[in-house]
Amino acid sequence: MDLSEYVTIEQAAAIMKYKRDSVSLLCRQGKLDGAQRIGHRWLIPRKTAENFKKAPQGFAVIWARRKAEKLAKENKATEVQNESVQKNVDEEILECLKMLIDEVRELKGLIAQAKA
Secondary structure (H helix, E strand, C coil): CCHHHEECHHHHHHHHCCCHHHHHHHHHCCCCCCCEEECCEEEEEHHHHHHCCCCCCCHHHHHHHHHHHHHHHHHHHHHHHHHHHHHHHHHHHHHHHHHHHHHHHHHHHHHHHHHC
């Protein structure tokens, strides 16, 4: 293990712009990948501290959930609308095919009369 690639909780806190206790809690919860406890100290990979993304909290979580729910409803409505449009198109195609079959039958009758 190359110690130059690791930082202490205090250093990680400065990099992440968190308080020391918050970083310590993240280590204990296993939320910092590669963090290792050695004796009474935690060592955290420098890249983990540099790349750590703060999770949304408070109203940000509620806002994100509401936005996701709204998008899900809109997508559901769009799917229902698309199914309805597809059904209408299928019905129109079927009606056109029926008309075409009737015209072919009529032409066959005319040809049969002409031959007779």
